[in-house]
Each structure stands twice: as structure tokens, then as C-alpha cells.
Amino acid sequence: MTKQPNPISDEQLLALIAEGDKQAFSLLMKHYLPAVINFSLRYFPQRSDAEDIAQETFTRLWCKAPVWQDKGISVKAWLFRVAYNQSIDQLRKQKPEYLADYDENIIDEAAFIERMMDIDSRLSIQRVALENLPERQRTAIALCAIKGFSNSEAAIVMGTSVDALESLMARGRRTLKKMVSLAMEQQKIERGVVNDIC
Amino acid sequence: MISVDRAKRIIQSYGGRLQAWPESERQDVTQLLLDSKSLTDLQQQALVVDDFIGIAEPKVEDILDQQCAERILAKLPEQQRKIHPIAMQFLPLKSLFSEKFATATPVLLVAVLVMSVLGLSNGLLLNESTDNGRYLTMSEYMTVYVEDSYMSDEENISINDEQLEILAFIEPQIISDNY
Numbered sequence: 001m002t003k004q005p006n007p008i009s010d011e012q013l014l015a016l017i018a019e020g021d022k023q024a025f026s027l028l029m030k031h032y033l034p035a036v037i038n039f040s041l042r043y044f045p046q047r048s049d050a051e052d053i054a055q056e057t058f059t060r061l062w063c064k065a066p067v068w069q070d071k072g073i074s075v076k077a078w079l080f081r082v083a084y085n086q087s088i089d090q091l092r093k094q095k096p097e098y099l100a101d102y103d104e105n106i107i108d109e110a111a112f113i114e115r116m117m118d119i120d121s122r123l124s125i126q127r128v129a130l131e132n133l134p135e136r137q138r139t140a141i142a143l144c145a146i147k148g149f150s151n152s153e154a155a156i157v158m159g160t161s162v163d164a165l166e167s168l169m170a171r172g173r174r175t176l177k178k179m180v181s182l183a184m185e186q187q188k189i190e191r192g193v194v195n196d197i198c
Numbered sequence: 199m200i201s202v203d204r205a206k207r208i209i210q211s212y213g214g215r216l217q218a219w220p221e222s223e224r225q226d227v228t229q230l231l232l233d234s235k236s237l238t239d240l241q242q243q244a245l246v247v248d249d250f251i252g253i254a255e256p257k258v259e260d261i262l263d264q265q266c267a268e269r270i271l272a273k274l275p276e277q278q279r280k281i282h283p284i285a286m287q288f289l290p291l292k293s294l295f296s297e298k299f300a301t302a303t304p305v306l307l308v309a310v311l312v313m314s315v316l317g318l319s320n321g322l323l324l325n326e327s328t329d330n331g332r333y334l335t336m337s338e339y340m341t342v343y344v345e346d347s348y349m350s351d352e353e354n355i356s357i358n359d360e361q362l363e364i365l366a367f368i369e370p371q372i373i374s375d376n377y
């Protein structure tokens with residue numbers, strides 16, 4: 001399922017979906033399903049959980065299409081907002097402590113290093129680092145830096161203001177910067193150990 | 199032109215890549231970068247984090263997405279439908295009426311509300327003089343209303359027991375006035 005540019009706009013597709021056109025729905029899904037699944041994978045390690053979120057999101061779009069009201073939210077932002085809310089609800093059910101209030105500026109460095117030592121590829125280090133970020137910081141970064149959302153679109157998805165979104169991203173990036181340094185230090189130590197052994 | 203502080207904030211929030219910055223401020227940040235060493239350093243640091251974030255995107259597995267799409271399509275429920283007022287269904291010029299009523303409904307509601315308020319205020323004004331300009335309470339108004347309607351103007355009409363019982367049910371004060 002390769003993402004291709006949509007010749008028909010999302011709004012036109014939505015109008016067709018409202019008439020019960022499954023082909024139009026399939027086209028819209030082809031365009032956004034991989035992104036929605038990937039987005040949900042940031043909250044759940046299991047792909048099946050992310051697929052459940054995507055299924056619920058697209059089914060909701062299908063049901064709502066005939067009564068859709070244009071409130072200035074794009075279809076893309078609406079889809080991600082639903083997926084985001086669903087993911088958070090699901091997380092609350094699965095592990096309430098995960099979303100409990102805590103100081104977002106404190107990162108558990110020891111836990112990060114411990115997890116980092118168990119993994120070998122660079123890609124995994126990045127994923128662990130992102131997973132270690134507080135939920136809202138991670139979502140803000142994922143939407144803007146990875147999914148290419150504009151700041152106003154990302155703010156709509158997260159139900160917040162652009163100002164607050166920028167704060168979340170700045171704090172998230174600051175934390176990631178610390179993690180980059182930690183990862184580099186760790187790699188240096190590991191290299192040193194290997195050299196000593198050799 | 200944005201301030202240097204704002205440019206810093208943009209780089210700290212959105213990262214070091216020009217494409218990531220808000221479109222409306224992109225040109226200003228680029229301009230400021232040419233003149234500021236501290237901003238350039240900040241951008242370099244941000245680019246390291248960008249690189250760190252950039253490769254964190256998990257790979258999309260096309261075949262799995264396809265299967266998921268098929269599953270979603272196979273389980274699609276009934277779509278929600280717009281509910282039209284039942285009366286409209288029977289009107290021969292439904293669309294014309296729908297259109298007119300769609301805009302007229304709030305006007306009608308406001309009109310009914312205004313009429314109610316005017317009616318009530320008129321009733322109160324009529325009764326204003328009955329007690330030295332003081333507005334009557336609802337119970338006093340009921341008593342005066344009964345007296346005015348049934349006793350003062352037409353003395354030959356009297357309230358029968360049944361009427362009185364009904365009125366008494368509404369306001370106990372009427373009983374004491376009539377017995």
C-alpha cells in the first residue's frame with residue numbers, strides 16, 4: 001500500500017463517502033491508513049493495537065460522513081485527532097499510571113540507559129528515546145517533525161493552542177538532546193570496553 | 199520582521215530544518231540566521247536532534263496495511279443518516295419549505311419568546327395600579343383576576359363549587375377570600 005498523491009481532494013472524497021461510495025472510502029484509506037497506523041504505533045508496541053485504533057478511526061469516518069459538518073477541520077486533522085483520542089483512552093484503560101501527572105521536565109536517565117543497553121541498532125535507540133518522552137511532547141514532535149503537520153493542524157489534533165504546542169515541542173526536543181548526549185556517551189563507554197578487551 | 203527571541207523559539211520548537219518552520223515566519227528566520235552566530239549554533243544543535251528524530255519513523259509494511267484496509271472495509275457498519283422532521287416528509291414542496299424553515303425557525307422561536315415576555319409584562323402592567331403601583335405576586339394576581347372576572351363586573355355571575363375547587367387547587371388564598 002504505497003502512498004500516492006490523491007488526484008481527488010479529501011473533501012470531494014468525503015462527499016462521495018457520504019453517498020455510501022466504498023471505492024472513495026478505500027481511496028481515502030489508502031492515503032491515510034499507513035500514517036494513522038504508524039501514529040498509533042507510537043503509543044502501542046503491538047501492531048494489532050494500532051490497527052484496532054485505525055479501524056475504529058476509519059469506521060467512525062465512514063459512519064459520520066453523511067452528517068459531516070465543515071467546522072474548519074481538515075479530514076486529515078480529524079482522522080489524527082480521533083486516532084489520538086482513541087489511543088489515549090486505550091492507554092488509560094491499559095495502564096493508567098502511564099498518563100498520570102508527573103513533572104514532564106524530569107527524564108528517567110537511568111531507565112533510558114538501561115533500555116538502551118539492551119538494544120543494538122541505532123533505529124531502536126531513537127525509538128526508545130521517543131518512547132521515553134512524556135506523551136504530549138512525543139505526540140507534538142511526532143505530528144510536526146515526523147508527520148509533516150503544520151503547527152495549526154497539529155494544535156487541532158491535540159486540542160491545544162499553537163503556543164502550547166510550541167512549548168511542548170521545545171521541551172520534548174530539549175529532552176531528546178539530553179538523550180542524544182547520553183546515547184553518545186554510552187556508545188563511547190561501550191567502545192572503550194571493547195578496546196580494553198581487545 | 200520577527201525578533202531574535204522568536205527565531206530562537208522557532209528553532210527550539212520546530213528544529214533546524216527550514217521546511218519545518220512555520221511558513222509565515224520562514225523567511226524572517228532565514229534572514230536572521232545570516233546575521234546571528236548564536237542562532238546558527240542553535241540551528242546546528244537542532245539539526246543533530248532532527249537527525250535523531252528523523253530515522254525513528256517505523257517502516258510501513260505495505261502488505262499488513264492492505265490486510266488491515268480489507269478488514270476495515272469488510273466490517274463497515276451502516277452510515278448515519280441526516281434526520282429530517284417527519285412533517286416535512288409529507289409536504290409536496292418539501293425542499294422549498296425545508297429551505298425556508300431552515301432560516302425561519304430561529305426567527306419564529308425568538309418571536310414566540312418576545313410575545314410571551316410582552317404578554318406577561320402587559321399582564322403585570324395592567325395589575326400595577328391594583329396595589330399602589332406595586333407589582334402583584336402570582337397568588338395576589340390570581341385572586342384579583344377571579345374577583346375582576348367573576349365578581350366585580352357581573353355581580354349576577356357567581357362561581358360555582360366546581361370552579362372554585364379548581365381555582366382553590368391553584369391557589370389556597372382564593373378559598374379564604376371566598377369563604
